Amino acid sequence: MESLTPDPNTFRLTPLIQSALKRRTSKKCQENGKPNETDPFVSDKAHQEEEEDLLIQFKRYFCSATKIPDKLMEKLVEKCRENSEFAEELSTDVFNSEIVTSHNIRYQFQTNVIKKFLAALEKDDVPVPDSMFDRLGVLLGLKDGKFVEKLYLDEKGDKVVAKFSESVNQLSMGTTGLSVWQASCDLANLFRLIPSNQFSRVIELGSGCGVSGIAIAKMKNCGVVLTDYDENVLNLLKENAEKNELIGDGEENSKVRCLDWCSFDLTEWKEPADLVIAADVVYDSALLSSLCNVLRLLLRHSKAAIVACTLRNEGSISCFEHHLKFSNLEVVEKFEYEYGEYRLETTENSDGFYAHPSHFPFFSTIQTPTIFFNVQAKK
Ligand SMILES: C[S@@+](CC[C@H](N)C(=O)[O-])C[C@H]1O[C@@H](n2cnc3c(N)ncnc32)[C@H](O)[C@@H]1O
Missing domain, CATH: 1.20.58 (Methane Monooxygenase Hydroxylase; Chain G, domain 1)
Incomplete structure (x- = not known):
């Protein structure tokens, strides 16, 4: 399998965020750790x-x-x-x-x-x-x-950029994949800042309803391979991809595919993509070794994997980092998004806070940041 657009430069999100957003200091965040x-x-x-x-x-x-x-x-x-x-x-x-x-x-x-x-x-x-x-x-x-349906609007707020059906219950039919989760909304929002010339096709792991992958494909006019393993989730994913006119006419660059982390075979995989994305897939420690193995294999042909994790449990996050290391993968960037702000690394000229209110709002009774990992194959 060949990569679509081999990029000799290492892909970094921080400079893209910094150049898209003006630096803003959130004093309240710094003083209280919580704004309001x-x-x-x-x-x-x-x-x-x-x-x-x-x-x-x-x-x-x-x-x-x-x-x-x-x-x-x-x-x-x-x-x-x-x-x-x-x-x-x-x-x-x-x-x-x-x-x-x-x-x-x-x-x-x-x-x-x-x-x-x-x-x-x-x-x-x-x-x-x-x-x-x-x-x-x-x-x-x-x-x-x-x-029920969720609609996300374009920059001007007058057109629907992407729409999704989701189950009214967060857990239904024995899966978490039939409803939309925080990390997928934050990942879609992050990609508003990533210029479309950085990639031409993305593959999403554990897509669920498909918010990140579908929104990115719609906003950036690129192809997307949406994947999951649960039959009911794959059906809903197809429905959502069709609803957003990404699949259906047979000519499309976007696909919905079954990809089970526990039985992935790269030699059988025929869907090239230059970026891998995943949202809210780090929650079950027993799956992390398989998930990291899939990332390792896909990163032979893709330049980076952007994984968005909701910080629910420090243990699962460190377990994920451990498995990445064990899979010979490198976390080249890690930063948080919370209260409508990115918290990038502090530098001499910047406190690292960059405000970017979300166009993909999400509500949860448990307040916790989304952590973004930019994972790449070790050079
Ligand atoms: C918490 S949901 C997140 C869904 C979506 N990414 C989001 O953030 O809204 C986790 C997703 O991972 C998928 N998943 C779990 N185990 C998997 C496996 N072994 N292979 C592929 N997908 C899996 C589930 O079916 C589910 O869709």
């Missing part, structure tokens, strides 16, 4: 300096059915109070928008958000647009099925 009690998901600084308007930020959370940060909710209610036309805009551009009404974004979530708005607006005697009540009426008559 009421809105712990995006730091104050990241919120303030993000030029994106409130409505677009809100739309991103709403379309991806992600819990709306309290701070954002407060700011939106405040804006409605100052200007009643804003409530109208919110109702038309978000709750009743074509994007929202033509997809099955979790109805229970939409209902709860609209109810929360109505309560806040009525409390302050702010006139509530009829269309908000009308939408609530429609939603109250709808019942969520077993699968």
Whole structure:
């Protein structure tokens, strides 16, 4: 198997992030290790300096059915109070928008958000647009099925860049792969900063619903090989790849393939890719030796593997690092993303904090960073 675009230069994420983002010091993060009690998901600084308007930020959370940060909710209610036309805009551009009404974004979530708005607006005697009540009426008559949709929007927030079906339960049919996990959202967000000339085809391991691989293929107009081993997950993965028009017409550069880490044979593998990606695949220590073996084999032909891990258990992360070393692989970069900021290595001129609020929002009751590993074959 040949690599697609052999690159004599070593692939590094840090300079790409640094050149894409202005350095921003998050004092709160440094002082408290945590930015804001009421809105712990995006730091104050990241919120303030993000030029994106409130409505677009809100739309991103709403379309991806992600819990709306309290701070954002407060700011939106405040804006409605100052200007009643804003409530109208919110109702038309978000709750009743074509994007929202033509997809099955979790109805229970939409209902709860609209109810929360109505309560806040009525409390302050702010006139509530009829269309908000009308939408609530429609939603109250709808019942969520077993699968719901998440939509992620483009840079301007007016088009869907990628959409996914996922199970309403994080664990269903005996697998974790039917729902979207934090690391896949953060990995997709990271790739907003990676120029498309750095790769032409990626392979994703343990794709699950396929958020990272599919979003990267859509944003960067590149090919993707989405892989998993569970039959139900592979079916959902195919459905999501089709939904995003990556497969279906027979001519495509993207594929969905079964790849079991425990029985991978490189000689049988016919899908070249110049980058390997994986999100939230480091959770079961018993699988790490097989996973690292697959990385070792694929890295004979690919220049780097970018693995995004949610830090749930320090033990699994160090076990992963141990297996990488044992597989003769090198971690050339390792950094965290949390509260909408990357924490890169501190240098003489930089404290290492780079704000990059996510276009792939994710909510978890357990607050923990995503750790990115850039893994390469030892030279
Ligand atoms: C926690 S989920 C993460 C899914 C997705 N990457 C995400 O972050 O949303 C772990 C994924 O690894 C897959 N997986 C587990 N063991 C595997 C194996 N032996 N071979 C291939 N995939 C495996 C599961 O089917 C599941 O889709």
